[in-house]
Amino acid sequence: MSILSIQNVKAILSSQAGFAATLVRVPVGLILAAHGSQKLFGWMGGYGLEGTGQWMASVGFEPGYLMALMAGSAEFFGGLALVLGLLTRPAALVLAFMLAMAMTLHVGNGLFMSNNGYEYALTLLVVSLALLIQGGGKFSVDQLIAAKINHNA
Secondary structure, three states: OOOOOHHHHHHHHOOOOOHHHHHHHHHHHHHHHHHHHHHHHOHHHOOHHHHHHHHHHHOOOOOHHHHHHHHHHHHHHHHHHHHHOOOHHHHHHHHHHHHHHHHHHHHHHOOOHHHOOOHHHHHHHHHHHHHHHHOOOOOOHHHHHHHHHHHHO
16 A cells, blocks of 8 residues: 555645634744745845854754755745645644754753743744644645545545
8 A cells, every 4th residue: 555545645635624724824834934045045134055054063963054954945845835735734744843953952041032042943843733733724725635636536
């Protein structure tokens, strides 16, 4: 049996969540995509891959350039996926892992952002886990694809 059977694809894409998932997905996806664009492209005051890679290497994520590419891609493309509600669960899984790794950098500073703590990463991690569990919701590309699969089945 194939891992990507029609039943498995339907399970990944289908969601019983309503409009609330959209209210969470879109702004969080935009925020994550913006952060990713800073890492990947140097947009919005970011340092791009080279600068972000140097920083990542300095805090122990080696090789820095590759880690910057992976983190930036997870944020940018995962964020865009959340905005659209496209492959929401896989995107949320990747983002949750990336955010857990980000938390390791801040956990020693305590909870609050004012002390460079982990509250921001924790909040986004929890949102990602919620979307992983509930899916993209009623107003998502995932739901459109799932409906099309159900119609053709």
